[in-house]
Amino acid sequence: MKTKPYLQLAAGTLCALMMAGAAHAETSEVTLARQFGIGYLPLTVMNNNQLVEKQLKAAGLADTKVTWSRFGSGSAANDALLSGQLNFAAGGTGPAIILWDKTRTNVKVHGVAALSSMPNLLVSIAPEIKTIKDFTEKDKIAMAGAGSSVQTVYLQMAAAKEWGKENYKKLNSLMVNLPHPEGLNAMLSGSAGIRSTFTTPPFQYMALDKEGVHVVLNSYDIMGGANTFLMVWGTDKFRTENPKTFKAVLDALKEATDWINANPREAAELYVKDTGGKEAVEFIEKMIRDPEIHYTLAPERVLPYAQFMNDVGTLKNRPEAWTDLFFPEIHDLKGS
Known part of the structure; x- marks a missing residue:
């Protein structure tokens, strides 16, 4: 029995739609990194308030599992990112920029956004x-x-x-x-x-x-002034294959950052609870309110930092603008 032309067309159309759906299917699980210290407070807020889950749901990805991993350094997060165990790494600008330099011809690591600027002290x-x-x-x-x-x-x-x-x-x-x-x-x-x-x-x-x-x-x-200390970074491969998930994480980070700046007392309480109550809320709140500490997605003085790394040979590639180091989603911010 021969298949009628219109049935062949319908079958072909259905197959094409199924293939297109499969091609645009996003990850079933997104894994993010955390570390120690109040510089990572936006990630703490995202985790405790389930902001990634909230944004995923708004994007129609309510079934996506959100997993958090904790690392002791940015270099350890880099290893996990390259092995595929992690989708969003977090840590200091140094490890992020080094990986940007090393992956220019393969997975193309870039910054997702800054987390915080705060003075680091050698004591x-x-x-x-x-x-x-x-x-x-x-x-x-x-x-x-x-x-x-x-x-x-x-x-x-x-x-x-x-x-x-x-x-x-x-x-x-x-x-x-x-x-x-x-x-x-x-x-x-x-x-x-x-x-x-x-x-x-x-x-x-x-x-x-x-x-x-x-x-x-x-x-x-x-x-010479405020400088991004911590940031979030990821691979272009994950961003390209999972645009809705990537945007959900970035939106959650923005929501967390705005909430911290509007609610420093509540943010301090959340941090103390998350860390087991070892510090006084007033102590943490004072730091969050410190005018030298900035919670912002916009990179601050990242370019001269990266160019020094190139000057001394740590980086083979020289960024000419801060936007070279970050994905386009934040290029409209006033970075440096």
Whole structure:
């Protein structure tokens, strides 16, 4: 029995529609990264208030599973992103920009948006260490992601300014890779010769509450003002294949950021609850309200930071504008 022409046409049309639907089907699960510290507060809000789920539902993707993973450094998040275990990495600008540079010809990693700008402080419990010139080979510095972290580049920029660009790695041998909480504890206990840590809020302020701890270096002094410390990044492959999911995550990040800026007290309460109530709400709220701390999706002074990395050979490719480093969805923001 021969199939009638109109039945053949109908069958072909149905097959084409099914194939088109399959081609545009989005991921059934989206995985995002978190880390420690109030710089990641927008992600904490997104997680606790289920904002990604809310935006996915609004986009018609209510069945998409949202999974959060916690990492101790941006470099660890990078490994998970490249292995496909993670869709959205989060961490310091250093690891993000390094991966942007390395993936230009394959998965094409770019920034999704900034998370926060906040001063990073190199603090020490050693009274004789007043500037970076006072460090000796026996004075170790704890920092998360040592060698690739944002603090690593800050210290290299400071070394280049002090001793010349050719000596930008002068202090690298002093770095000890420890997550921020462990680095703080190591400095306060003096274990393994660690008497200093280059860390972030709230850990740097917790350190400064201890007798004898003082500031050696402020990242804002290095950068000439407010500078994006943390950001979110991902692959162009995931963004292209999952446009609705990508937009839902970005919309959730914007909603969380706006909520923090409008509700600093409630945001502090949420953070304290999420971290187990170890800090006072007033202590966290004071930091959120600090005019030097910015929760914004717009990158701040990311370009000169990345261009320094290119100047010293850490990056092979040189960005000429901050927009080179980020996906187009935020190019309308006033970044730098």
